[in-house]
Amino acid sequence: MEPSEEEWDRFSTYARRMREITEPLAFLPTKDAIRILSRRFSTAPILPLLRSLTWLFVPSERLQSCVPLLVSPRLAHIRLHFGDNSPELCLPIIRTLIKASGSLESVEITPEFDRPEMQEAVSLLLLSCNPNLLHRFCVASPISEAALLHAAQLPGPQEFSFRGGTPGLTEPLPPSVFPFLRTMLISMGGLPTWLEILRYVQSKHLIELSVDFITGGEGTLPALSSHLKHSGIHRTLTELRLCPGEEWVLHGASIAPLLVLGQLTSLVIFADCRGRQCVFSLSDRDIEHLVKAMPKLEVLSLGVPCSRQMGDDLTVKSLLAIATHCKTLITLQTHINCDSIVMSTHECDASGSPRSHARPDYDGCPLRSAIFGSCPVPMAGEGGIIVALTLLRLFPRLYDVQWHPFELMSPWFSVISTIGDHNLVRRKLAEFGGSIRISLRHWSHDTAAY
Numbered sequence: 001m002e003p004s005e006e007e008w009d010r011f012s013t014y015a016r017r018m019r020e021i022t023e024p025l026a027f028l029p030t031k032d033a034i035r036i037l038s039r040r041f042s043t044a045p046i047l048p049l050l051r052s053l054t055w056l057f058v059p060s061e062r063l064q065s066c067v068p069l070l071v072s073p074r075l076a077h078i079r080l081h082f083g084d085n086s087p088e089l090c091l092p093i094i095r096t097l098i099k100a101s102g103s104l105e106s107v108e109i110t111p112e113f114d115r116p117e118m119q120e121a122v123s124l125l126l127l128s129c130n131p132n133l134l135h136r137f138c139v140a141s142p143i144s145e146a147a148l149l150h151a152a153q154l155p156g157p158q159e160f161s162f163r164g165g166t167p168g169l170t171e172p173l174p175p176s177v178f179p180f181l182r183t184m185l186i187s188m189g190g191l192p193t194w195l196e197i198l199r200y201v202q203s204k205h206l207i208e209l210s211v212d213f214i215t216g217g218e219g220t221l222p223a224l225s226s227h228l229k230h231s232g233i234h235r236t237l238t239e240l241r242l243c244p245g246e247e248w249v250l251h252g253a254s255i256a257p258l259l260v261l262g263q264l265t266s267l268v269i270f271a272d273c274r275g276r277q278c279v280f281s282l283s284d285r286d287i288e289h290l291v292k293a294m295p296k297l298e299v300l301s302l303g304v305p306c307s308r309q310m311g312d313d314l315t316v317k318s319l320l321a322i323a324t325h326c327k328t329l330i331t332l333q334t335h336i337n338c339d340s341i342v343m344s345t346h347e348c349d350a351s352g353s354p355r356s357h358a359r360p361d362y363d364g365c366p367l368r369s370a371i372f373g374s375c376p377v378p379m380a381g382e383g384g385i386i387v388a389l390t391l392l393r394l395f396p397r398l399y400d401v402q403w404h405p406f407e408l409m410s411p412w413f414s415v416i417s418t419i420g421d422h423n424l425v426r427r428k429l430a431e432f433g434g435s436i437r438i439s440l441r442h443w444s445h446d447t448a449a450y
Contacts, residue, residue: 078097267294
C-alpha cells in the first residue's frame with residue numbers, strides 16, 4: 001500500500017532532521033519498503049542532510065539496496081565494518097559510496113579483503129575524495145600505487161592507515177609526503193614500502209604511530225628508528241604501538257633502537273607469550289635504560305605477561321627504576337619477579353625502600369593501574385602481603401592490579417586484597433579528615449561570632 005501525500009510530507013519532515021546513523025541495523029526495511037522508497041526518491045536522497053553513517057554488521061542484499069537511498073551530498077563520515085562476509089557483498093556498497101566521495105572527510109572500512117577488485121574499489125574511493133576535505137582514511141585493504149602517491153601529497157589527511165599488501169613503489173616519492181599527518185597505522189606482511197614512505201614524512205604533527213610487522217622482526221626496529229631520525233619524527237612522536245610477529249623476542253638489543261624516542265608518552269609492545277615460549281628477556285639494566293630515555297611515559301606495556309618465573313636478571317630494581325624515572329606513569333604492564341621482591345625485604349630500611357637504592361627526594365610514582373604476570377608468589381599469603389606493600393611503597397596511588405593469565409586460588413588474590421584494604425582505609429581516613437576540617441571550620445566561625 002502506497003503512503004498518502006500527507007504521510008510522505010510528514011516522513012520528509014522527519015527525514016530532514018536526520019544527521020547521523022549509528023547502529024547495527026538489525027531491522028532493515030523490507031523488500032517492499034525498499035522498492036517504494038526507491039520509486040519515491042529516485043532522483044533525491046531520503047536523508048538529504050545526513051552527515052555520518054556507521055554500520056557495524058554483516059552486509060546483505062537488502063543492505064546493498066539501502067545504501068544508495070542513504071547516500072547524501074553532505075555525507076562526511078563513514079564507518080563500515082563488514083565482518084568476514086564475502087567481498088562480493090561489499091564491493092557494490094563501496095562503489096556506491098564513491099558517488100558521495102566529494103564531501104567525505106573521514107573513511108573507515110574493515111576488515112581486509114586482499115583481492116584485486118577490492119583494491120581497485122578502495123583506491124578509486126580514495127582518488128575520488130576531495131583533497132581539501134579528507135582528513136582520515138583508514139581502510140583495511142591494500143591500495144594501488146597511484147592511490148598511495150595521491151594520498152601522500154594530500155594537504156588534509158591527519159590519520160592514515162597503510163596496509164602492507166600495497167605494491168612496492170616504482171616511481172620516486174616527492175621530497176615531502178603527508179605534511180599534516182598526526183596518526184599513522186601501518187600493517188605490513190614483509191613489504192618495505194611503508195618504510196620508504198616513513199623516511200620521507202615531513203609532518204611536524206605526527207604524534208601516534210602503530211606498526212604491525214609479521215616478518216623481518218630483528219631488522220624492523222633499527223630501520224624504523226633510522227627513518228624516524230631521518231625525517232625528524234623522533235622529536236614529535238608521543239605514542240608508539242608495536243605488534244611484532246612470533247619470531248620476535250623482547251630483549252635489550254631489540255628495544256635499543258627505540259631509545260631515541262625521548263618524547264614518548266605511550267609505548268605499547270604487544271609481544272604475546274601465549275601458545276609459545278616466553279618472549280620477555282629484559283633485565284633490570286634494560287628497563288632502566290628504557291625509562292631513563294623516556295621519562296615522560298604515561299603508558300608502558302612491555303608485552304603480554306605470562307606466569308613464568310623470571311630469572312635473576314629481573315628483580316625489584318626494575319620496578320624501582322620505573323617508579324624513580326617515570327614521574328607521570330599511569331598504566332603499566334610487564335613481567336615481575338615476586339621471589340626478588342620477597343627476598344629483598346630483609347635489606348629494606350624502615351621506609352620500605354632498598355637501602356642501596358634509597359633516594360631522599362623520592363616521592364612515589366603516580367601509577368594507578370598495573371597488569372603483571374601471574375608468576376608464583378613465595379610464602380603464600382605472607383608473600384602476597386609483602387609484594388603488595390612493596391608495590392604500594394613504590395606506587396602509592398596504585399588502585400587497580402591484575403595478573404595474567406588469570407588463575408583461581410592464586411596467591412595473587414592476597415596481593416589484590418591487601419592493596420584493596422589499603423585503599424579503603426586511606427579513603428576512609430580522607431573522608432574522616434575532611435569531616436574534621438569541616439567541623440573545625442564551623443567551630444571557628446561560631447567562636448568568632450560569639
